[in-house]
Amino acid sequence: MEAGRPRPTVDRIGSLLMVLVVLVLAGCRQDMHDQPRFKPLSESDFYADLRSARPPVEGTVARGQLHDDTYFYTGKFGNNPGDYMPFPVTMDVLSRGRERFNIYCAPCHSRVGDGKGMIVQRGFRAPPSYHTERLRKAPLGYFFDVMTNGFGAMPDYAAQVPPRDRWCIVAYIRALQLSQEATMSAVPAGEKVPSNPPVFRGDPGSGATLPELQPGAPKGGAE
Numbered sequence: 001m002e003a004g005r006p007r008p009t010v011d012r013i014g015s016l017l018m019v020l021v022v023l024v025l026a027g028c029r030q031d032m033h034d035q036p037r038f039k040p041l042s043e044s045d046f047y048a049d050l051r052s053a054r055p056p057v058e059g060t061v062a063r064g065q066l067h068d069d070t071y072f073y074t075g076k077f078g079n080n081p082g083d084y085m086p087f088p089v090t091m092d093v094l095s096r097g098r099e100r101f102n103i104y105c106a107p108c109h110s111r112v113g114d115g116k117g118m119i120v121q122r123g124f125r126a127p128p129s130y131h132t133e134r135l136r137k138a139p140l141g142y143f144f145d146v147m148t149n150g151f152g153a154m155p156d157y158a159a160q161v162p163p164r165d166r167w168c169i170v171a172y173i174r175a176l177q178l179s180q181e182a183t184m185s186a187v188p189a190g191e192k193v194p195s196n197p198p199v200f201r202g203d204p205g206s207g208a209t210l211p212e213l214q215p216g217a218p219k220g221g222a223e
């Protein structure tokens with residue numbers, strides 16, 4: 001063995017130690033951890049208003065939030081409710097309206113819209129019947145607005161019922177109103193109308209749960 005030359009094992013241990021030291025030191029660097037940024041809503045003395053967050057540029061529109069068809073989203077022109085549907089009313093629209101109405105409105109307003117739903121029977125404030133003169137004459141956009149913004153004791157249904165479904169409900173409410181006010185002159189010529197009203201077992205009550213039809217009774221208006 002030659003003298004003066006370090007033994008290979010010691011050499012290896014030495015370089016391993018160096019690598020370890022370098023790694024440990026590198027791990028201690030905090031550059032990436034201390035980023036020059038603000039946590040949401042934290043304070044900053046950089047801006048005059050002391051807020052770190054800047055308001056969005058005027059006119060900024062979030063994705064999917066461009067509600068440029070104002071009537072569709074508000075039911076109003078300026079401050080006044082309009083009186084037309086923003087899309088044609090088909091049978092599908094009415095069916096959708098009936099389904100949504102029975103889910104979201106009937107618990108209070110009842111399935112026939114007389115305001116005697118199950119929740120009301122259990123003590124909630126009674127809404128007015130849709131079949132009053134005032135609400136029969138109310139423009140379509142008014143019903144849309146009540147659903148969108150609530151009305152008195154009634155909460156709004158903007159979160160639960162999207163705008164198109166609200167319009168479907170509006171169309172269905174108008175159909176409900178017509179159903180209680182129909183006259184023979186509204187029947188197209190040559191069409192037959194069942195003349196006897198449906199006969200129910202027991203008291204028709206709120207309509208929240210419809211009583212069974214008596215067997216053999218004429219159908220119509222029961223659904």
Ligand code: HEC
Pocket residue numbers: 101104105106107108109119124125126127128142143146147151152153154155157161169
């Ligand atoms: C939790 C019970 C409840 C539900 C559910 C409910 N409403 Fe109402 N609604 C009320 C009450 C109570 C009033 C009367 C509020 C008042 O006068 O303070 C009312 C009033 C109304 C009015 C009449 C406003 C007026 O000018 O008198 C309309 C129209 C209406 N609701 C539509 C709806 C529609 C459509 C739905 C379904 C999306 C719905 N409501 C769901 C309780 C409810």
